[in-house]
Amino acid sequence: MSGEVIVVGGGVIGLTTAIVLAESGHRVTVWRAEPARGTTSATAGALWWPYRIDPEIRVGAWALTSLRVYEELAHKSEETGVRLVEGLHAGTWLDGLGPWAAQVAGLRACPQGLRARLPLIDMPVHLRWLERRLAAAGGTVETREAERLPDAPVVVNCTGLGARDLVPDPEVRPVRGQLVVVENPGIRDWYTSVEHGGPETTYFFPQPYGLLLGGTAEEDDWNLAPDPVTAERIIARCALVRPEIAGARVVAHRVGLRPARDSGVRVERQHTPDGGVLVHNYGHGGAGVTVAWGCAEEAAALATSSPAPRSSG
Template identity: 85%
Template sequence: MSSDVIVVGGGIIGLTTAIVLAESGHRVRVWRREQTRDTTSATAGGLWWPYRIDPEVRVGAWALASLRVYEELAGRPDETGVRLVEGLHEGARLADLGPWAAKVPGLREDPRGLRARLPLIDMPVFLGWLERRLTAAGGTFETREAERLPDAPTVVNCTGLGARDLVPDLEVRPVRGQLVVVENPGVHNWYTSVEDDGPRSTYFFPQPYGLILGGTAEEDNWNRAPDPATAERIVARCALVRPEIAGARVLAHRVGLRPARTSGVRIERETTAHGGVLVHNYGHGGAGVTVAWGCAEEAAALATASPAPRPPR
């Protein structure tokens, strides 16, 4: 039996959650403050890999569920923007990862680190495809600034960084990421050398429109403007790995604020003062793309579950 659901938030978390609900027969409206192409999700590099996200005990299952979806979508790359691409996680070791790593096809060690053929997602194309998929399932969009979460029978809160004020949840904070997009000088594989707890990393991702270079992870930095000096350092670090990057023409600069949360992702159901159902699905840090589908399934199940029976008096 269908019911009305409002999903607040138009990034990848909101769209995937709305799709799961709509394709299960629910009437879904997505409230979004901005067009999806203008969200933090659109600025993401797009590599599937758990990065700067907690809690570790739950991330593996969400990530693997999402991996299976992306592997299927990679069969239609021109339509979905999802490709399977070979690459290297420099310095990474299987012993440092959770049990989920054993279930990633082809993930293997060599002297330099971990190699794998992983989903690499062209985010503008993918987000457009998600919008069309939701519309085909009967979902609708409303562009509106939510000053508070709506009083409706069923609401799913996928507002990312906006949850800091809307919930409010002061555990939510930004982790600033800056990227540089250059003309690809012939790089076909992705590469990462990541400081999990540091402000800098080195990585590059070949996309159809250019090579994405990164990056930064600056906690509690709300600045959305690209910094020229930071961009120069990003290019220089990437050029140490692939020297041909040094002379590549710069096409664009990107800045995104990752929605981190001190105690990790929040997927939780509560009953509102008006008797409605409110499900939270936010705080995905630097891995929203990686866990989106697994988190969407869990949040949708909470949103549509029957209330637990009251114990007898």
């Protein structure tokens, strides 16, 4: 066994990072303020796709690494919550995507946009599976509020929106997403139509627990309370694509705050004044699930490479 690592943050980014570290032989403890079901990750629509995330030059590699993991996990979908599902990105075209798109098998153009069979993840099930996998690797989870980043030899900061105050990093800010869960009227394919500059999006994802409808992308909005008018607009937009959605019974409302960062995802290593190592892994915007495993591997490598010598003064 190697040295001890504290991972602060228990959403999908923190758990995947902790798993990579623990399965490499490190003693890992995850600090989280609340159970995984209370994190932003639990509310995610969780379709694999690089959405509202920068820097583009790094995102592609992280996303493809994660795609390969999810493709394997889909072989045990009931256990992992990962399924490969067919769908349409309406109004999205290959020439608007980065080089990563050429490595997505089955991504193909059609008159409406791009069709693909992509990982779609039931996040409550997936988060529980991640916790079990971490425990099987010897990792532990502690529920504790971090008022500051801990003083420890190796710390990985996966606090998402919390990094705004903990680091502190004023570049971190919320992008509010509201969703509606309805009884699925028989829809099997997912659908997205995104206006990248506007606060409204249209998408629906068939999940085992119902049809997840979205959504919004409201920058700098911290409000976690569902807005009834917004919910009605979401349902109406989705029903324009599939009219049967209009009559579906509403099961639940969800709101999540995407942890955006002005200069993009931060995966970076620092040395603390006492000679310890602090690795940051936050700012994943609307694509934390999409890049989780790629970022986890990079952050774990940064955390466990040889630290700088301690000061003798």
